[in-house]
Amino acid sequence: MQPFGIGKSLAIEGLISWKTPSVARVPTEVLPMPMPPHNRRASRAAVAVLGAAGLIALVAAPAAFGDEAAPELVIGGLEPIDGVKPGSSFDLPVTVANKGTGAAEKVWVSYSVTRGLDFAEVPSNCRAQQVPSYDEMPERWIAVCAFDQVMEPGVVYTPEKPLRVRALARALNDELRVRVGDVDPGADENGTAPVAGTAPAVKLVEGPAGGEGSARFVDVPVISVNTADYQVTGAELKGRVGETVTMKVKFTNAGPAWVLTKEGERLVKVMITPPAGTSVVKPHGFCEVEGDAYACGTSQRSVNEGGQETYTFQLKIDKRVADAKGSVALSTEARPFDPNKANDKADITLDVAGGGTSGSTGSPTTGSDGSTGGSSTGDDGTTTNGGTLAETGSSTLPIAGVAAAVLVTGAGTLLIVRGRRAQSLS
Template sequence: MPTSSPARRTFRSSVAALGAAGLVALAPVSAAHGEENTPDLVVGGMAPVSGLRPGDGIDVTATVANKGTVTAEKVWVAYSVTRGLDFAEMPSNCRVQHVRPYDEMPERWTAVCAFEQAVEPGAVYTTDRPLRVTALDRALNDELRLRVESAYPGADENGSDPVAGTAPPVKLVVTEAGGVGSARIVDVPVTTVNTADYQVTGTALRGSVADTVTMTVKFTNAGPAWVWPREGDKAVRVVITPPAGTSVVKRGTFCRAEDGAYVCGMRSLYEGSGETYTFDLRIDRRVPDAKGSIALSTEARPFDPDKANDQADITLDVAGDGSDGSAGGSDGTGGSSGSTGGSDGGSSSAVAGGTANSGTTSGGNLAETGPSVLPTAGMAAAAVAVGAGMLLIQRRRRAQLPD
């Protein structure tokens, strides 16, 4: 893969940081450093595109002009499209590469076309046929970038090896048409009518008081469109509220505490991508029906009409709440905890509190144990009476014996 010089790498880093507006601002600086005798090329020819549907195509015709006083002996025009768009065919004098996302730039495809033609000062040129670009199933908010250079711009270091096209070569022809443009780089918004379904997934937690449990919840863009927020768009966030009675030991990545909840971001909004947020929670106390939530923030999302999956519950079931008798018994109040279920809790209440009859509404062993106490007490009383009678008879008999 061709590599660029250190100076060009530095320049491209500046491009990523400043954007197209920054490139325009750099033009006077170049002239101030002794480059006023170079061609002053500008590109244009495309207006913003909207109303496309997946599968639709647009014809891209680049217009090149030389506003300087020096002839450009050869020019290169680069076409770049974000990942919702694709090139239908590629002329043989163009080389295409796939570029991975970096420096907040999204994934894209770039075609650099070389024109072995002189571009005279004051003249306007256009391509002799348009380059066809197609909207993919994942298209939504995309961008077409046009760029013109008087020297080979080199391949992007973050991209694949460039591949030459196979269609007949494209040429520049002199034109009297307007739309000359005013910059070396022009960004054209391309909007497709499509949807993207943002959704969240909750979880069910279980543990005992003093346990630390792991809470894992998720955000997903179920597509079909990818989403690339444009400048000025408010970022959508995920808001996570842990269940009552817990405290956060370790929070999830990309999350910050805010107003009793945790506000989280995501790394990608590509279709099918998502973010998993993992928290460690300590169960401090049992709160009946404790429930938290994961929800999307309220920023407008006109591309996401399905709001039913924008919120999900985070439930917490704290063990030891009566099912195993650990919630009571020793303080004589076990009957009430036994009423929440569990035969063990009921039987321990009858023994410890002696309140079997008051617990018969819970069913189970309480109702069975209560009546069994009465026959046992009667038998014990009878045994005591019989023993006392036998002792009295023995004493009388001894008194009647002769000396």
């Protein structure tokens, strides 16, 4: 996932319009006379000298822009925050410094927190908005505070009252980002309309020297003391040999905390093993073969409290296997936040009516439309165009009875033909 950001509307700063310096015209009365053909080399040398002089002037011209005084704002004063209890609050001791050569006429400080955190109060010189999850970025709150005051170079400032953040009941592994700039970052177009705060306005005051940062933004992890219960739910399947049945198993985060997996860490996988005697006609979209099972992922790197994933498979019953069972289980990586391991695995049972086999115990050949072995599977998981007669309430006639019926019918037809022939001859 891309680094967590405050929004899409970060300003592009520092663009300079470059202009080619003009070259003075030489008076016509001092222009040299046309040179004879044998002295063209001297003319070319003169043109080269003039071209070089123009190039030197072009390169030297931007130096004047570089000498112009400009602010360079940086954030500091923040360290990782650990041991936070849900329901408690903490302050953000932010420092803002100007490391540039010119003053900043106005300053904006932006705070962004993921969904396990919230702002306890928002000053009236700040605006806040809620941004839902998008582009693999988790849901978050953003507060942008405007300080309409000059920030001098070489001075460290701090808000006269630090912004206060509250840990919610779902807090666990959250992220905080603080950014500073001398341009309004604007609102995130995917979020709610920004709303001005109602707490008293704050201003920046000069702070003690030292402690200034070195970057325009800082990311800070916020770890809360909380748990989340990952669990899985199995399935009970029924059908006849040759049928295709729908299997649905679930992964759930029963909370109370939401879980945000950090970049670079392994996401939880749900391992699904179908019951013996079946073959997979169509797996779930988030799943791929891993050994004898299917490894299934999650749609986001975060799992909200109460959130769940349902994995739907189409299974063909190839043969009846006594006491056939499959399973759904969580992958085995460490999850310190989830102490309850009793619900990390569940059974998938299969009750097969009748007996025998469907003629194939291996994996079926799957067409581009999901059809297998001459039959196709509908969206509701039933088999059409080749399904068993039991689905329509019909029964299969014994082969011997069918053959006898054919013979009797054939004999009757033969007698009728012979009778008609005798009548025609008489």
